Amino acid sequence: MIEKRGSSMIGSILLPMDSSSYTQAGLNLASDISSKTKAKLFGMSIVDEPAITETKAKPLGSAGFSDRAKESVLKEAFDAADALFQTFDKTAKERRIQSEFIRKTGNPTEEIIHEMVKHDLLVIGSKTYFKYATQREECDTFSHITKSTHRPMMIVPEDVSPNSFKEAVITTDGSILSNKSIQMFVLTGLANQYEKITVISSSSNIDQAQSNVKTVSEYLSHHNIKCIEKPIHAPDTTWEPVIGYFKEHNPSLLVMGVYGTGGVKEFFVGSFTSAILGKINSPIFTSR
Known part of the structure; x- marks a missing residue:
């Protein structure tokens, strides 16, 4: 059994x-x-x-x-x-x-x-x-x-907040590598454990950001997972809006991947960790 x-x-x-x-x-x-x-x-x-x-x-x-x-x-x-x-x-x-x-x-x-x-x-x-x-x-x-x-x-992180499983924030740039982490978050069943899922994509091109979150939203819907779509226009940096969201709402988890371009690749050589985990008190889920 x-x-x-x-x-x-x-x-x-x-x-x-x-x-x-x-x-x-x-x-x-x-x-x-x-x-x-x-x-x-x-x-x-x-x-x-x-x-x-x-x-x-x-x-x-x-x-x-x-x-x-x-x-x-x-x-x-x-x-x-x-x-x-x-x-x-x-x-x-x-x-x-x-x-x-x-x-x-x-x-x-x-x-x-x-x-x-x-x-x-x-x-x-x-x-x-x-x-x-x-x-x-x-x-x-x-x-x-x-x-x-x-x-x-x-x-x-060192000072992680208690995991209430209330909200998980998924970040995406639309790349295959980014989507791998999202897929594993769903296939492990962890996405089902959270009361609320918010999908964020920030880009200097708002149409691209909207397309990114819509794609993830449709994928989640195939698993009967509802989400809040949050495209963000960010002309300077892709990460300050995410950090700002965490400071304001204190979500339980950040879901992110190895992005195809930009700063997230730095995470796997160490500098991204201090940039993000030094500013939020939530754990990160990722998969390569």
Whole structure:
């Protein structure tokens, strides 16, 4: 017997975890989605053992100290992974969601890419700190993941608002790549979870913006999803109107894709994240 998932096709969610506040925000969001869709939530810790134990040149006579230092750092990393499990397990039990915790050792990017092909949705912070045992600053895992995965992703800011599932805003430029994210948002069933869908397209050509939102609206209608069409004339920048809408209405989610032209391509090399997620408190759904 197949369990009905409340109009969602998501069976499993992967949440890679580090020790940052971005992970806590991601855990809250992933738990919300799991509770709403009945999908199983998989937490994941990664101890970057290769980075800790790699051999480096040391002054003569310091090898013993170096080995002891590596053992100490490695223990710290595994202790941090244990703490992540405790946090994950406590939240899953409180929320009464199906869950499982995965422990990995290795390069964080490689381990996440290998694991996420087994799951339907990746939830990850917009900044990552997976090298928590060897460095305190942000690592480059997020950048590598966004360039490598073809799974749908929820990208979470640090100060994410609680996901009320009230309104999702879909942005489109009419490109094939943009439409891919919209299609996956619908096919995963996530679009059915939101009370209101607003489709925004901003362009220096208002006719083009109107055509963009009309195309998405017609696609959504084939899935019995109603939306509000919002074409915007924006002569200077395509993103200020979207940011303005979020500041005024505080939607639960931004749906966007890898646009064919313009600034959104910058997202996958990192600069777009700070430009948008630094100005809104909502997660981003995207798919390549």
